[in-house]
Amino acid sequence: MVNASQVEAVSSSSAIPQVKPYEYVLEVVNARKEFPGVVALDNVSLKVRPGTVHALMGENGAGKSTLMKIIAGIYHPDAGEIRLRGEAVHLATPLAAQEAGIAMIHQELLLMNSMTVAENIWIRREPRNAFGLVNHAQMHQMTTELFDRLNITLDPDAEVSELSVANRQMVEIAKAVSFNSDVLIMDEPTSAITEKEVAHLFEIIRGLRERGIGIVYITHKMNELFEIADEFSVFRDGHYIATHLSSEVTRDDIIQMMVGREITQMFPKEEVEIGDVVLSVKNLTLEGVFHDVSFDVRAGEILGFAGLVGSGRSNVAETLFGVTPATSGTIEINGKKASIQTSHDAIKLGMAFLTEDRKETGCFLPLDIQENAQMAVIHDDFVKYGFVQEAKLEKVCLEISQKLRVKTPNMHECIENLSGGNQQKVLIGRWLLTNPKILILDEPTRGIDVGAKAEIHSLITQLAHNGVAVIMISSEMPEVLGMSDRVLVMHEGHCTGILDRADADQVKVMDLAAQ
Template sequence: MAVSPSTMAAVRASGAIPNAEYLLSAEGIRKEFPGVVALDDVQFRLKRGSVHALMGENGAGKSTLMKILAGIYTPDKGDVHLKGMEIRLKSPLDALENGIAMIHQELNLMPFMTVAENIWIRREPKNRFGFVDHGEMYRMTEELFHRLNITIDPDIEVRHLSVASRQMVEIAKAVSYNSDVLIMDEPTSALTEREVAHLFEIIRGLKVQGIGIVYITHKMNELFEIADEFSVFRDGKYIGTHASTDVTRNDIIRMMVGREITQMFPKEVVPIGDVVLSAKNLSLDNVFHEVSFDVRAGEILGVAGLVGSGRSNVAETLFGVTPASSGTIELFGKKVDISSPTVAIRNHMAFLTEDRKDTGCLLILNVLENMQIAVLQDKFVKGGFVQEGAIEATCEDMARRLRVKTPNLDERVENLSGGNQQKVLIGRWLLTNPRILILDEPTRGIDVGAKAEIHKLVTEMARNGVAVIMISSEMPEVLGMSDRIMVMHEGRVTGFLNRDEATQVKVMELAAQ
């Protein structure tokens, strides 16, 4: 018989918890959505004081299971046990009251509230008159940050923080609930190496306190550095659990994708043509300064640099999202004023933004609507009428080519996994037949199988003469895919490296100048 959340919370508060073998476990979990079986008889078991990594391709069911454990979804079948007692979680608040906190990949902080207000919302300390005691709330936040070695002003509004600092605030908020279970979904996707090292120190400290941590990641190096064991899901099914010391990277990949991935970076040597894009002394006030570079047909120009180096800002300026304050852009030998994305598209440019949810996908629209939006007016309207059959057939062919996992083109994009959302975005831009393709973090937050597919697609585009600018925070991706690498630091270009001379050390030396 399942214990109610309130009963479980009372038991937890009293300390009278059964000495169960597992801190948290799920057995026989099934969850269906319209047209999709997201989870099919899966299991998961988390030990006290351990980090359990959850691995799998996008759409494997990882996030669905975690949302069940965090009270966001209710399973159609199966049981969840916390410290040996069966529980039924009806909401995220139920989960928090029972000591289960989840840090989502898409952060959920309120930008116009302070850091302290975000952390203690609904739990604010009150003074004797019943009003919020801001002084005490500040003190509590400082004390919490001191425990976690976080140096952020509790009084600053969240909108002024970097993505990395917001991630730390989310972690502190979860810890503030004195949670027994902490679920982290891609916590390092926007962190620098130094910030990742800091996060891992926090995690090790939480392990010592007996907290169980579920860690969702697509980064293999993180698995071996921080995880004690891992479980693999594939296509909504449980594949297996192993200690991280018992397997190799290739073993995990094989379990995840059900096949060998022989070439993660399928770079080909292709003929490099004429210059198709030339930026000269490009500047954006207070953001980046005098950026100059050329890109040729068939070339993949990698752009590297630490967070805040100005890489993404340059990409947005090239595409007209934030027009330059000075400098020039030449396309195919002619000077062009790219004042808007519309102008960029008309000049055969395409731009895959780094944030697929906020500035890429239209989440409430379906797959067809998301794919067709960049080409509908120019290619599929005749005599004032939309050629619905033609556009649908074209989008279906593109979805098939990119292996987008969706029941049909009518599925809302918000229901797709992150990797499949990324493929929908890529499909949108491929339909425009671009001659210049700008990719900003094209594989962030997606699984190893989808990464290999995207890398293969980028190589194919270069082979067909497309000039590719690829911004990435993942060093192996930059080194493995680029013909040349442009490195930036604090808004300036610090150097270029050819493929045959580029190493991680040389890139980092230029990035940290």
């Protein structure tokens, strides 16, 4: 299997004159991972050569993160094999992966903020003195040596909480190197650091590459790929698509590979009469998060919001709904300027907002279905002298949940006991009870089964038919393209374009989303 001449090539180019009897430092072979309701990875393979930077590319939900977590021992594959330095390994825990020589630098850094740089690096491996106590002088020395080798200039005794994100990343990298790792996984390391810091980071990555470390580099940014990666693999919808040398492809090729699916799923899209502008947003800005976002939505129209995770789509929705009030810009509803400082303001103006994360910001898990459904409507309606009109509410909640086909024995079942799709329907019901004129849906079908998905799609169409102005945020490209009349694309806090349904296709959207 292993080509002898390639082994030769690798070992001779390596700085260490040691024959490595393997071509790939890390191999993932036919890995499969299922979560309840979705196949996150289906027969995925990945081969990383020592001394290279191997980029993982793919849209949201392509399976990159799942694959990474399998390599780092956080998830266990349902099928398939991981080979490290040519030998099959079983990585039971993240610790086992670390000891086997795989280090991972998470997007949200996992350092202990109140401890020093040196303490963070040598935790559990602290040098001891004769009394069994930590030898700080030696630890300082070891850290300085490590930093010298990596060309990092940081004070080993600084507290991590005082460091910038970029410097914390350096600490994580140094820690990974201190384990003598052969594989280093980096998850979007440049997402939160400045350009200058990126340059320094790349320098360090190149240094690691020369030391023969195989680096798995996850990114959404095309230009980084060409700058730093030797090879790249593309994933789509949990499938492995292709691996290429980055020198032999163009940006357009990669976009084609990332989005090149055929849209087989049909959407119940109906041509409805588009009415007047209901919501008009001009130069909406939340300082430091998104800037100068402007768009109109008309009655009966579905405006899709596309963009990669973290591009600011959900932040715009939260600002529109008063969760995080805007720092500048105007919002007009039916031609009248609206001041939205709280969600209650937004509700009074006829808006409704299905949030992105059912568990975190949607459900009241300890409460029953009716209590979950009624919470947005009992501000002004269905309340007499402060008393909630339970009987009346039970009737309307029952009606709406029958209309949405929520599977439940009764309205007093705890929402925790429902499936994801049914929970989502109850939350949609919560907002339909308020009779919204403007409905904002953030990932309305995430993590729910196919049947419930189709039902929610027809419901959205029906609402548009009834003249509701709909904003639909989705990470699923087919859903955005299939349901929207127009598609607004965001990239790093800016609106990079609004496409008409006729013009919008996967390549154009991805082109605007990944600059």
